Amino acid sequence: MTFTLATWNINSVRLREALVARLLEEESPDILCLQECKSPVEKIPRERFEALGYRHMIARGQKGYNGVAILSKLPIREVSAxxxxxxxxARHVSGQLENGVTIHNYYVPAGGDVPDREANVKFGQKLDYLTAMRDAFRAERPEKAILVGDLNIAPREDDVWSHRQLLKVVSHTPVEVAHLGETQEAGSWVDVTRSHIPEGQLYSWWSYRSPDWDKADKGRRLDxxxxxPDIAGAAHSSRILRPVRGWEQPSDHAPVLATFDL
Structure with missing residues (x-):
């Protein structure tokens, strides 16, 4: 089986229903994992996506906040949330394909603006969430699995526009990078994107605050x-669809894709 998987923080699936449909039409990934859907599951515009061939959906939702969904052309059964x-x-859902591959879709807490657990409850929640992820993978080491999503951390120096200037900015602080590294190590996860694009600046998020995000190019690789390891070698053709960030009324994230031959 060969399938292409995409992950995208959509920042409201109902507000950006047309953008999701456009991505499905233009790129036609077999599986699309969405984060920050900001919608109860029953209000996700499922009919439009089904009409495009995505007849399978598993999701967890909340009104106005968080939310994750997996849209799939391929049969998929829910495994956990x-x-x-x-x-x-609502920050996680996972499903299993008929070939036995499990797909985890995560939306890690952003962590607020102040990188201090004592001064900022949200930052503490982010670290605690990553610790719980780590412990879950240590307790039951994943096999034949793919993990995607907005992990809200840019771990490498070349995953941000300025390592020096962002060392004290939430998403690139040493404590966050260390927590993410422990989580990755606990599951022996392979960073597929960087396996295929090992060198150079690489971003998937550009702030709405920048009046000209493309020219300024102050991005971060958060997705x-x-x-x-048992299936990482079957992955290829990783890419980030930077032009999608320039669509009308866009999400501040761009989709990240990879293809697997399994």
């Missing part, structure tokens, strides 16, 4: 595709 750190947030 974990509430790491007991936050009561990731990982795979367990």
């Amino acid at each position: 974990l509430d790491h750190a007991d936050l009561g947030h 990731h595709v990982w795979a367990t």
Whole structure:
């Protein structure tokens, strides 16, 4: 089986329904994992996506916040929807394809603006969430699995526009990078995107605050595709669809894609 998987923080699936449909029409990934859907599951515009061939959906939702969904052309059955750190947030759903591959779709907490657990509850929640992810992978090491989503951390120096200037900015602080590294190591996850694009600046997010995001190019790679070692070698053709960030009324994230021959 060969399939292409895409992950995209859509920043409201109902507001950007037309953009999701455009991506499905133009790129036609077999599987699309969405984060920050900001919608109860029953209000996700499923009919439009079904009409484009995405007849299978598993999701967890909340009104106005968080939310994750997996749209698939391929049959997929729900495996789990974990509430790491007991936050009561819709931040994870996983499903299994008929070939036995499990797909985890994650939306890690952003962490607020102040990188200090004592001064900022949200930052503490982010670290606790990552710790819980790590512990889950240590308890049951994943096999034949893919993990995607907005992990809200740019781990490498070349995953941000300025390593020096962002060392004290949430998403690139050493403590966050260390937590993400422990989570990745706990599952022996392979960073598929960087396996295929090992060198150079690489971003998937550009702030709405920039009046000319494309020219300024102050981006961060917050969105990731990982795979367990037993299937990571089957992945190829990773790419980030930067032009999507320039669509009308866009999300501040661009989709990240990879193809797997399994």
